[in-house]
Amino acid sequence: MMASAALFTVALFSLGGPAYAYPWMIAHDYTGCAQCHVDPSGAGLLTDYGRALGMQLLPTGGGEASGETPGPEKDFLRGAIDLPSWLLMQADVRSLGYPMPTTDAAGDITGWSGRFILMQSDLRSGFKAGDFVGAASLGVVSDGASAAWISSSDSGWNLVAREYWAGWRPSKALLVRAGRMNLPFGVRTEEHTQYVRAITRTSTNADQQGGVAVAVQRKGLRAEILGIAGNPQVSPDAFRERGYAGFASWAPKKNIEVGLSSLITTAEADIGTLAPRTRQAHGPFVRWSPLDGVAVLAEADLLRSADDGLTSTGAASLAEVDWELINGVHVRGIGQHCDTDLGDAEAGVATAWLAGQWFIVPRVDLRVDVLHGTLQCAPGLDPSWYALGQLHFYL
Amino acid sequence: MPPFFAAALALGTAWASPSYPAVLQDTAGMSCTPSCIVCHATAAGGAGTASQPFVGALFARGLVGGGADETLVSALGQLDADAVDTDGDGQTDLDALAAGADPNGGADLCGAGALTGPTYGCLQAAPSPTAPVLALGALLLTLTRRRRPLSARR
Numbered sequence: 001m002m003a004s005a006a007l008f009t010v011a012l013f014s015l016g017g018p019a020y021a022y023p024w025m026i027a028h029d030y031t032g033c034a035q036c037h038v039d040p041s042g043a044g045l046l047t048d049y050g051r052a053l054g055m056q057l058l059p060t061g062g063g064e065a066s067g068e069t070p071g072p073e074k075d076f077l078r079g080a081i082d083l084p085s086w087l088l089m090q091a092d093v094r095s096l097g098y099p100m101p102t103t104d105a106a107g108d109i110t111g112w113s114g115r116f117i118l119m120q121s122d123l124r125s126g127f128k129a130g131d132f133v134g135a136a137s138l139g140v141v142s143d144g145a146s147a148a149w150i151s152s153s154d155s156g157w158n159l160v161a162r163e164y165w166a167g168w169r170p171s172k173a174l175l176v177r178a179g180r181m182n183l184p185f186g187v188r189t190e191e192h193t194q195y196v197r198a199i200t201r202t203s204t205n206a207d208q209q210g211g212v213a214v215a216v217q218r219k220g221l222r223a224e225i226l227g228i229a230g231n232p233q234v235s236p237d238a239f240r241e242r243g244y245a246g247f248a249s250w251a252p253k254k255n256i257e258v259g260l261s262s263l264i265t266t267a268e269a270d271i272g273t274l275a276p277r278t279r280q281a282h283g284p285f286v287r288w289s290p291l292d293g294v295a296v297l298a299e300a301d302l303l304r305s306a307d308d309g310l311t312s313t314g315a316a317s318l319a320e321v322d323w324e325l326i327n328g329v330h331v332r333g334i335g336q337h338c339d340t341d342l343g344d345a346e347a348g349v350a351t352a353w354l355a356g357q358w359f360i361v362p363r364v365d366l367r368v369d370v371l372h373g374t375l376q377c378a379p380g381l382d383p384s385w386y387a388l389g390q391l392h393f394y395l
Numbered sequence: 396m397p398p399f400f401a402a403a404l405a406l407g408t409a410w411a412s413p414s415y416p417a418v419l420q421d422t423a424g425m426s427c428t429p430s431c432i433v434c435h436a437t438a439a440g441g442a443g444t445a446s447q448p449f450v451g452a453l454f455a456r457g458l459v460g461g462g463a464d465e466t467l468v469s470a471l472g473q474l475d476a477d478a479v480d481t482d483g484d485g486q487t488d489l490d491a492l493a494a495g496a497d498p499n500g501g502a503d504l505c506g507a508g509a510l511t512g513p514t515y516g517c518l519q520a521a522p523s524p525t526a527p528v529l530a531l532g533a534l535l536l537t538l539t540r541r542r543r544p545l546s547a548r549r
Contacts, residue, residue: 146515150516152515234515235513235515235517239513269513274432380446
């Protein structure tokens with residue numbers, strides 16, 4: 001097999017849990033996120049209701065018609081620890097094994113070896129005491145997520161703290177938070193490699209920023225704005241971005257939500273270019289369930305960058321259709337496009353993506369993805385084939 | 396030769412080779428840990444951005460991404476044996492690196508005005524995978540040992 005051909009490999013497995021957001025839950029009439037997540041804009045630590053729903057609604061054999069109310073088995077470590085009612089805990093573990101090609105001097109593939117990556121092993125906790133609430137996570141990764149490191153090992157194995165914040169509810173509809181938290185922007189999804197998440201640096205993997213946020217939830221309205229004070233885990237200070245990120249959305253019906261996002265940050269030195277940089281991203285998003293079991297997610301962001309005096313205007317977009325074939329079995333088609341500079345001669349990049357996800361039993365899901373395109377929004381890259389398989393669980 | 400050997404990705408993480416700068420420093424005898432820019436288009440590195448001419452020469456000699464340190468060491472050895480001079484300035488890539496120069500012909504990698512990327516983390520810890528795994532395990536064990544007997548829970 002010549003290495004000049006597009007490379008196609010299969011990632012074997014990963015273990016993990018729903019420290020994630022499932023925006024396709026709008027197909028089950030969930031337009032908001034705060035019912036299931038402590039973070040009012042979704043992702044991360046689950047509420048008691050979210051844990052129950054994860055048992056009842058997601059897996060094959062569950063479903064809205066099951067009528068069974070989960071017992072203590074929905075709780076942290078299946079109820080092995082008798083937690084006080086004000087304390088929430090969750091353990092997320094995710095790992096990945098995949099074959100790695102070995103090549104000869106000519107670049108031809110001569111064999112394969114297996115590799116293993118621990119992507120996530122987070123212990124999450126949160127509290128609810130009167131009008132006060134908070135959440136934090138501490139975990140270990142073997143690779144990546146450097147922006148969330150709290151240790152600094154070149155081996156790649158590091159402690160990570162993705163989020164830690166405390167908040168106060170002055171009213172039922174308002175939450176004011178301070179700490180390191182996810183950026184409120186666009187469709188809150190776990191797929192941090194999607195262009196709209198990566199290029200805007202708004203993924204839930206490691207892009208969290210320190211700051212103060214105000215979230216509002218009232219009937220069909222959701223909104224949150226974060227005043228960004230910078231990522232405390234990056235240094236020196238020149239690399240810390242300051243600015244804001246926010247969104248506002250409205251769900252006129254249970255099956256549709258439309259929103260607008262906006263982000264402006266500036267840093268003395270950008271972590272990517274090392275030059276002074278101001279980044280902007282603005283655009284609409286929509287979540288819509290046109291049919292039972294079908295969710296359509298879309299986002300389009302206009303990108304503006306002023307990088308050491310050079311300005312550029314780009315765009316990133318996402319369209320995703322999730323179809324729950326039978327209870328717990330999802331098929332997903334994703335298309336995305338990104339161009340960091342619409343004014344230059346370089347064409348943008350695009351990816352077509354097909355995924356299947358099976359929530360086999362409570363807390364466990366298997367996912368297989370096949371995609372053709374590029375891993376990053378970097379115009380000029382040649383597209384390739386990629387494939388991966390994941391197995392997630394949480395406790 | 397494939398442009399990238401980023402063969403698989405996970406939804407939770409993209410390919411990363413965080414150990415490569417240190418391996419490059421050790422193997423090439425550099426006086427500093429080089430910025431990711433020696434191989435990548437951006438200082439932050441990351442999958443799909445390893446597009447500098449120098450890394451192309453390494454790919455041609457067996458380098459793969461994803462933290463396979465041994466392939467970097469091997470490719471650097473082959474690069475030295477082949478006396479590759481990527482930027483054609485008369486100095487081989489390995490000699491350039493040892494002198495703190497950019498084999499792509501860019502700015503100095505180790506001089507006073509060298510571009511250096513950000514550093515991450517706030518603890519100088521985790522010298523090995525054992526420490527963080529043990530720390531998390533100890534925390535879980537502590538929590539588990541607080542479990543009360545069933546009778547007390549009712």
